[in-house]
Amino acid sequence: MQQEEEPKHLGKVRVPHVLTVAGSDSGAGAGIQADLKACSARGVYCSTVITAVTAQNTVGVQGVNVVAEDFVREQLKSVLSDMHPDVVKTGMLPSPGIIKVLCQSLKEFQEALVVDPVMVSTSGDVLAGPLILASFREELLPMADIVTPNLREASALLGGAPLQTVGDMRSAAKSIHDIGPRNVLVKGGDLPESSDAVDVLFDGKEFYEFHSTRIITSNTHGTGCTLASSIAAELARGSSVLSAVKHKDIEKGVQLKCWLIVDVIGLVQSKRYVGSALDYSKDILIGGGRQGPFDHLMKLKHNALPCMRRPFDPSDLLMYAVTDSRMNKRWGRSMSDAVKAAIEGGATIVQLREKDTDTGDFLEAAKTCLEICRRHNVPLLINDRIDIALACDADGVHIGQSDMPACVARTILGPDKIIGISCKTPQQAEKAWIDGADYIGCGGVYPTNTKENNITVGLDGLKTVCLESKLPVVAIGGIGISNVRAVMELGVPSLKGVAVVSALFDRECVLTESRNLLRAIMDSTKAVK
Numbered sequence: 001m002q003q004e005e006e007p008k009h010l011g012k013v014r015v016p017h018v019l020t021v022a023g024s025d026s027g028a029g030a031g032i033q034a035d036l037k038a039c040s041a042r043g044v045y046c047s048t049v050i051t052a053v054t055a056q057n058t059v060g061v062q063g064v065n066v067v068a069e070d071f072v073r074e075q076l077k078s079v080l081s082d083m084h085p086d087v088v089k090t091g092m093l094p095s096p097g098i099i100k101v102l103c104q105s106l107k108e109f110q111e112a113l114v115v116d117p118v119m120v121s122t123s124g125d126v127l128a129g130p131l132i133l134a135s136f137r138e139e140l141l142p143m144a145d146i147v148t149p150n151l152r153e154a155s156a157l158l159g160g161a162p163l164q165t166v167g168d169m170r171s172a173a174k175s176i177h178d179i180g181p182r183n184v185l186v187k188g189g190d191l192p193e194s195s196d197a198v199d200v201l202f203d204g205k206e207f208y209e210f211h212s213t214r215i216i217t218s219n220t221h222g223t224g225c226t227l228a229s230s231i232a233a234e235l236a237r238g239s240s241v242l243s244a245v246k247h248k249d250i251e252k253g254v255q256l257k258c259w260l261i262v263d264v265i266g267l268v269q270s271k272r273y274v275g276s277a278l279d280y281s282k283d284i285l286i287g288g289g290r291q292g293p294f295d296h297l298m299k300l301k302h303n304a305l306p307c308m309r310r311p312f313d314p315s316d317l318l319m320y321a322v323t324d325s326r327m328n329k330r331w332g333r334s335m336s337d338a339v340k341a342a343i344e345g346g347a348t349i350v351q352l353r354e355k356d357t358d359t360g361d362f363l364e365a366a367k368t369c370l371e372i373c374r375r376h377n378v379p380l381l382i383n384d385r386i387d388i389a390l391a392c393d394a395d396g397v398h399i400g401q402s403d404m405p406a407c408v409a410r411t412i413l414g415p416d417k418i419i420g421i422s423c424k425t426p427q428q429a430e431k432a433w434i435d436g437a438d439y440i441g442c443g444g445v446y447p448t449n450t451k452e453n454n455i456t457v458g459l460d461g462l463k464t465v466c467l468e469s470k471l472p473v474v475a476i477g478g479i480g481i482s483n484v485r486a487v488m489e490l491g492v493p494s495l496k497g498v499a500v501v502s503a504l505f506d507r508e509c510v511l512t513e514s515r516n517l518l519r520a521i522m523d524s525t526k527a528v529k
Ligand SMILES: Cc1ncc(COP(=O)(O)OP(=O)(O)O)c(N)n1
Pocket: 320, 322, 351, 353, 383, 384, 398, 399, 400, 401, 402, 403, 420, 421, 422, 440, 441, 442, 451, 474, 476, 499
């Protein structure tokens, strides 16, 4: 009997999807490249139909090569007929013919439409002439769910009178609405003499003003594309929210403008996102021109810090200092003072293990500790708290068997962060390896007062785990200057060092204890060789 074929979509999740129809920017600050990054940052898939290839950098636009209309049609057909995006977002549309082709395709497929009427680049280069303007007005705008002109574009769409006040923006929004789009967002980022940035939305009935603090930066290339893409992404994500809101309100018998609610929320979120990315990117340097790109994913600076993070090196586990807030309190020192002293005494890796510190205080202290660690090229891990590790961009986390599963932590933290897992058995060590951990902590080697109800595995238990482990091992639990030799002299290659809490931090002078312990570790490793 022939087996029935399993439906291809079974068990798969459909993800929100924006198609951008725009030009490529070789400098990657605007255009297709900005749209891809913005959608990715907002958690939405982005497909691309390229209308033109520009030679462009932070100085300006040096050249434009328009893609043939037929080939734009072919790209549109490929994406729309197969991938069914939720929203189409347009950017640079360099010829009336391309606008016509796009409008024909959109009529066939009926997706929601966000139009960013790109006419003048932020460097001042004109990207669309009068014929294109006419096509925008006559063909594309009447189909748009939302159009997002800046002051110059709004002025161009309406015959050229400059917009100088919020009042002018309101009138312009209304006049553009008369052309046919359902919503008009006039962006006032360039409005003269205003301390905050004001955007005006008109939905055909009411005006909404969105105020945000103006961010003083020259890294603004691609802001318009990014905002429009982000709005498209929010719309793509919101299609299910929309039906949920509708359903709830029909049940309550309340009349609500559902589309607008979703859209206004989406706009606020989009503006907030662009503001955060601009603020983050104020001090990044890419290119020598007047207007640089910004960092859509807000990650680039991490790699540019003076002490760059390096890949995990198992020999970092040699003397692993694990902090304890109660001990620091007892001895009247801050977390960062304790960390600094341990590092100066030779700690090769640090873990912040703070069981009773408030989240806000923990985060601030972690940032300070991270600066110290980066300066000394010592990795900093956070115990249990993946949120804190992410928030301060620590080098990784240490988690136990009852904490978040390591494979989930790996998904959240990505491939570059260090993940350590506590293991007491070879089976746990095997699972840690499968789950993508970088090292395991094995203990308690000796009884300890630092961790309540901790099972002691002894030197034998440690040795068994080390012999089976495919990952490097650090020993923990009751280890100090008096017994470190016995641990290190097990001489199993996977055993890379010892992790200690009280032997360093429940002492008067962390620096002295660290130096002495390191000397003892070094002596015992020499003895093993
Ligand atoms: C290096 C190292 N090894 C083991 C542990 C213990 O982690 P866990 O089992 O999650 O217990 P808590 O530390 O969270 O009490 C560790 N922290 N570090």
